[in-house]
Amino acid sequence: MTQHLSTTRRTLLRGLGASALVGGLATCPTTAVAAPAGKGHPKDGVHVPGTTAAQRAWARRTLRTMTRDQKIGQVFNQYLYGSDANTVSEADAAENLKLYGVRTPAEVVAKYKLGGAIYFAWTNSVKDPEQIATLSNGLQRAALEASDVPLTISIDQENGVxxxxxxxxxxxxxxxxxxxxxxxxxxxxxxxxxGQELHAVGVTMNHAPDADVNVNPANPVIGVRSVGSDPELVSQMVAAQVKGLQGNKGVSATAKHFPGHGDTATDSHVGLPEITHSREEWERIDLPPFKAAIAAGVDSIMSAHLVMPALDDSGDPATLSHKIITGVLREELGFQGLVVTDGLQMEGVRQKYGDGEVTVRALLAGIDMLLMTPDMPAAWQAVHDAVDSGRLPMARLDEAVLRNLQTKAKRGIVADPFVDVQRVMDVVGTRQHQRVAAGATADSITLLRNEGGTLPLAGAATVALAGWSSKTETHDALTTALSGHGATVTALQTGASPTPEQVDAAVAAAKQADVSIVTTYNVTKGSRQAVLVEALRAVGKPVVVVALRNPYDIAHLPQVDAYLASYAWSPVAMRAVADVLAGKTSPTGKLPVTIPTADDPAKTLYPFGAGLAL
Structure with missing residues (x-):
């Protein structure tokens, strides 16, 4: 720790009252303004799994000292603009002023006494590890000054896409x-x-893993974010990820999106999906991964902004459904951890009610953490008014606050809310971690087609590389890796919708090459990417397709000579792909979904578990 952080920590501990630590956890300050006594406090029955008696006692004592404003703030988790807690650009200040009426992230935390903050690149919260750690420390200082309770700092680090x-x-x-x-x-x-890398930069909760079972190849929002289409495989891998994230020096995991977002044709960011599974289908397909996550001790579960009539026929999204959140998740499944909404700025939850009303209904449904309301003043006032009128019982608010407090205590944030900025890079991006990433990525590469021994490529092959690329990063990485194996590569970025001129240029390059490689990105019926592939096939030389996102692309490209699924377009994924293309490694990945034919979704083109070796 730096001297500044050590001094801040000592100041914090001195303000914790006569008993500085209980079970390794700081007690609440005796000088805080107490909430009204009497009715409205929950019984001592709130018990987040994995917490100790001392941690639960700290949460109860802290709750008794909190003002109503502090309690309300504790259930909100908001995005804040700026790379530093106290010093921001004019552009970031303008965004904060528009949303919150103050300039800096620290001022937002202080004004609303927030319980949480969430990081995104588009809010300038995420630039480099040391900057993130510094921001985390600054926000924690602001939170401790505002409510004597540290923040839950969260992020969507699912990995991959x-x-x-x-x-x-x-x-x-x-x-x-x-x-x-x-x-x-x-x-x-x-x-x-x-989990270790997130913990090192001061993040305390990861909104992952995705527990959806992706049984709909046309799913516009989940796809490769899901483990696959088999409930048993998804359950095994979700449980493993929960244990990994929450392990030694880890963070809270969040299984999402309950009750299941794997069979939808609507993106809940822009509309309200409806899942038509029967109760029996839901129990067989969607439920098992969430049960596995609960059994693995997951700290939190995220609700989905979707309608599932088999569980609640009211037409309300699950996030606002007491039947689903309290009736099914709490009472039927027995989950006693934290329940967090998906982002409240998403259209799936905003279509029926205003932004203020949504927050009240979510809390009444049984939600404990309100994530990313787009209108904080309206949401704040709505919760205040609901408490004042008795519509939102204080007991329900206190229950939500207790779960937040207990989860923070469980994760060690209360005992030590700060991170050591000077040691961040001792953890983040280490060679050992890079080896783990490279090994797991290599094991995932899946070969589904290899007609006539197209692969491996000849060592001195000339390659025409076309297709989609993330900026230039994907093609640059693949070009460099193939060149390292002796190939000569001409790369042309043609995007997800190649123009006729781009197709012609790719064909001209293919005529001068031994083989064409096309990187595809979510090919659909009528896609211009399919036009590109067919034009290259007409050249009469081998065409290899590498699907960079969903593996379903081959349904629209059935006649290619070779087909690989990489599930990602990162440089590490491209190096793994190049090793397979060149024959340095033999692919071991097995298809985690069933791929139907393009013309008939009931017919199988490639079954779950398919995968060739070289």
């Missing part, structure tokens, strides 16, 4: 890539690396 903290942090494989490895042990080790 949902990665908030990028390099130099370790680039880890996502859920479906882990599913392709078929190794719960590997999934647990990857999640442990993830």
């Amino acid at each position: 949902v990665t908030r903290m990028g390099a130099p942090a370790t680039t880890l494989p996502g859920a479906m890539a882990l599913g392709a490895t078929r190794s719960p042990h590997e999934a647990r080790i990857v999640a442990r690396v993830n």
